[in-house]
Amino acid sequence: MLSRWAKTIKLPLVILIVFPLLSGCWDRLELEERAVVLGISIDTAEPEEVQQEGAITFHSDNVSFPKKDLISVSVQIAIPGKIQLGPSENSGSGKGGTVQSVWVVKVVGYTLDDALVNLQQQISGRLFYGHLRVIVVSEAVARRGMENINDFLRRNSEVRRMAWMLISRGRAEELMKSKPQLERVPTLYLISTMDSAVRMGRFPQNYIGMFWSNMSKKGQEAFLPYVEMKKEQNIELKGLAYFRNDKMVGATRSLEMGTYMSLKGVNPAGYRGFVQIGNPPGTVTVYATSRRASVSVRIIDNVPHFQVNVFTEINVEEKFSDTFALNNSRVLEEIRKENRRQLSEAAERLIKETQRAGSDIFGFGEYLRAKRPGFWDRRVKTKERWQEMYKTVSVDVKVDSRVRRIGMKAK
Amino acid sequence: MEQPPRQITAIQAAATLTSTNIGVGVLALPLFTVQAANSGAPLVTLLGFLLAFVGFVPLVLLGMRFPSQSFVQYSEAIIGKWPSWIGSACVIAFFAVLTAFTSREFGEVVITAVLTRTPVEVTVIVMLLLAAISTRKDITTFAYIHHFYFPLLLVPVLLIGALSLKNADVINLLPIWGNQPTFMLEGILTTAALFEGSFVIAVVIPAMKRPDYALKANFWGMLVGGALYVMIVVATVSVFGAEETSNLLWPTLELAKATSLPANVLERLDAAFLAVWVTTVFTTLLSSYFLTVTELQKLFRQREHKMFSLFMLPFVFFIAMLPQNISQMYATIKIVGRIGLIVTIVYPTLLLVIAIIRNKRGEHADAQQMGKND
Known part of the structure; x- marks a missing residue:
């Protein structure tokens, strides 16, 4: 008797519990x-x-x-x-x-x-x-x-x-x-x-x-x-x-995006740049194929000095005149030197520009915080202080590059 | 009183521990530890884990000393009826509160991140009901449930950890001790509090096939849990950086949001992660609820724990609904966690010391089995 009564009450109970759960939630939205x-x-x-x-x-x-x-x-x-x-x-x-x-x-x-x-x-x-x-x-x-x-x-x-x-x-x-x-x-x-x-x-x-x-x-x-x-x-x-x-x-200007990426060592590399060489005189367009970068920091007289080492591999894409041929290593060496000079100049210019604005988009401060925590905790500590200090730090950029390829033309 | 069948293997016991420990806390863990010691967050997590790791050894030793008795029973044998009654009542009350806040924290995450228009009461009660119904089964089923869900909990955490490496930056993790960490100790205690579910080993030991493997099971179970915790913190902090992590209420969830499966299979993993996370919350809830219910049964010397499952539900639900807002909830959780460390680590340690001094010892499991066979 009892079991039958229990059965009749069980079914509605199950329905009562199951239906609200199955009928979807409050957040249904067609x-x-x-x-x-x-x-x-x-x-x-x-x-x-x-x-x-x-x-x-x-x-x-x-x-x-x-x-x-x-x-x-x-x-x-x-x-x-x-x-x-x-x-x-x-x-x-x-x-x-x-x-x-x-x-x-x-x-x-x-x-x-x-x-x-x-x-x-x-x-x-x-x-x-x-x-x-x-x-x-x-x-x-x-x-x-x-x-x-x-x-x-x-x-x-x-x-x-x-x-x-x-x-x-x-x-x-x-x-x-x-x-x-x-x-x-x-x-x-x-x-x-x-x-x-x-x-x-x-x-x-x-x-x-x-x-x-x-x-x-x-x-x-x-x-x-x-x-x-x-x-x-x-x-x-x-x-x-x-x-x-x-x-x-x-x-920044357009090419400086490439400079930024070189300084951060971001791959792949995609920018082209003119390189004007002196001996023999002429201009070529080169593009980087890969980049590497590393940062190191030293503290001298309570001022952090950063050194960025950039390495890029470049290929020659275009030559402006027929006055010289790209057929020996000496010319490529010349291009390489010139590219090094230009890139490090561009990098230093970009860093100077951001220093004037007090905007350390490179994260030198993060590097300092991570690698020299003692100095950071004593002298910097806050974002505002770093923004001020960034204006005064010195950053050396050392660029090394290699010219690897010259495309399908032999000269 | 009939003894539960001894069927739980050491692996199941370890799986139970891990899936109990990995729970609702993983979402906010990077925030807590970053607040404690910014880039030193992984270290804080590790130290908190080690504290819990060492802290739960006395409990396991107690369990092995009294291999066929539950916590309530042997504490009575050690310090007498009334003092132990108070102690056990505290433990039970604590785990009831822990269950309540776990479900509430779950509810808050769900209604903030996914189901914004669902009332929090509904998400909480559904989860509690699920846990309550599951606790009506016996300990063997309980261990099976944990064992079954164990891989499900391991895979997504490992996956997110591995995939987020792509965006990770080591600079964010340095210096490993943090820049002038101020609340290191607090952070360690908060992290250790996340391991309080390990108390469940006290319930598991009397049902283990070989209670002498309990220490080993405890070791591996907690180690896997701890390793996952450290991994989550390392992944989160290395991707976001300490400062950004401290801006996020649930950094782990944000990490899942910012991680995508390769080849555009899934652009954001948070939905998948949340789905699995619900399971891990369920196993955590199940453990603390089961602990509450079975110890309550022993305390009142009842034959079955089933009736307590539903009996406790209104109380737990009521406690869950007490915090008025999310800040109050986290503040309460932190306080409850500190108290919990006393209840789950200091109290058992005291019991062990007294047991050694008074030379109290339970029957050996094999001896008892043999006695039964005779």
Whole structure:
């Protein structure tokens, strides 16, 4: 009797327990209900945009932000179903050109979160940052400081550390709106620009996570790629935008990215440079194939002295005139010497430049902290002190290179 | 009172220890140790591990001295009924609290990182229910569960450790003793506290086939756990650097986020890592819950521990819900961890000393078996 009664009560009990567990969780979200954010650009707000601030996160009378700090944020949202994978056949459907696969929406706000909340107020789907791949920040915003932007992105659990952050010369918004010919989705084009730059040795790997790590280190400052959009919707890598704390303080020139990578010993090497030799007189273009670098530090009279040893292997790619032939070791030796001189000069110039800005993007301070902890603990200790000391340290760059190959031409 | 069947092998005992020790703590471990000694974090982890490693030897020796009795029973034989009752009650209460906070920490991670709209109560109660139901089985099943999940816990940690080497920088790990470490001792104690689950060996020994292998099992079980801990800290700090690690609430999770499988198989490993991590949390919860329940059974001299499984659930859940926010939770966990070191290391050591002085000794396992056969 009892067992039958137990049986009848058991089944509903099982159902009662199983159904809530199987019916899915609170976080179920259908694909078409979410607005997948692919890229974000951040600019300073232009005067005529100031009025658009929605005042959604606050009542305007009890929060006072200076109006000039307003930022204008453009968000690139993927349009579901419009993004095709692989080559598509429908370009002949009459419209021509690329089908609009993303939707770019612009909002204004005092902080990044404020702007995104304003945006959410205007968009039906829930904004989803799991696929956020590129964040473009305009130079003006970067020079003002990026503390708020970094804080929001770091706190958000959806944002990946493998996204790229770029600093744009001019309006960052342009990059979000661009219509590159090679990719359907503008942000994917930006990504492939950066990824292939890394693969070809034109830029060191520098995801947003690495940028943050460098920024937090006491003996190092952060840098980001500095880009500019060109006429044909193509994007040029213009140099390294270097920071001091969270503020951008300058940008290097293009070839100096190669110099930076030589100093850090980053492989593969991808930059070409002219080498002007004196005997016989002429100019050749060389490219490095591999680099090695090592740093050592000595303390003399309480001032750290760094020595960087760089070794590069180079090949000759082009010769300007027929006045001399590249057929003996002596000429190659000449090229090698000249390349050594040029590279070490360029390196010292770049280091001087960053020293003036107090921005140690090479991480000499980290090296000092790691290898001479006694000195660091006594004399430096904080990031601010290192920024001051970096201006006064001496760095010697010793370059060694070998010319190995001259291509398919015999002379 | 019937004796449990002696079926647990030394390998199972070691696997139980390792999978108990690797738990919810691995996510925040690099943060705690970096706060203690910046780039000296791996050293702090190692020292904390060594402290726990040595600290749990007396407990194992006690277990081998009384190979067929549980902790509650032999402490009664050593110091008498009432003092031991208080001591055992403390141990049980501590493990109930530990279970509660483990589940709460799990819940917090899940709702912060993955299921942001799920109430924390739900994630906690689901995990506790799972553990409670599993503790209704006997000790042999308990050891099997640990043994079964053991490889699952080893692989992802090793994988993430190996894959993150690509982004690692040795400079971040130097100097190995840290730049003017200020809270070294605190960090060591916090790390040692993460090994408190090793107390479960006290429950395992009476069910081991050969209790004289207990020391060996303890050695290997803790060594593997400790090695994984050190590896996680080394990997995290060498990739992020000490300063960045101190900016992250769960650095290990961030490491999984920043690590990708080669050839674009998985761009971020955090989802895979979290899935496995749930299992490791489950095994940890299972151990501390099982410990609470079985010792409670011995304390109240009941025949079965099953009824305590569900009986304890509301209490544990209530304790889990006490911290008001995540900062309070971690502050409480640290305090509870310190108290736990007294309960799980100092108290057994005292017991061992008294047992040696009073020359108390339990029946030898073989002798007892023979006695049964007669």
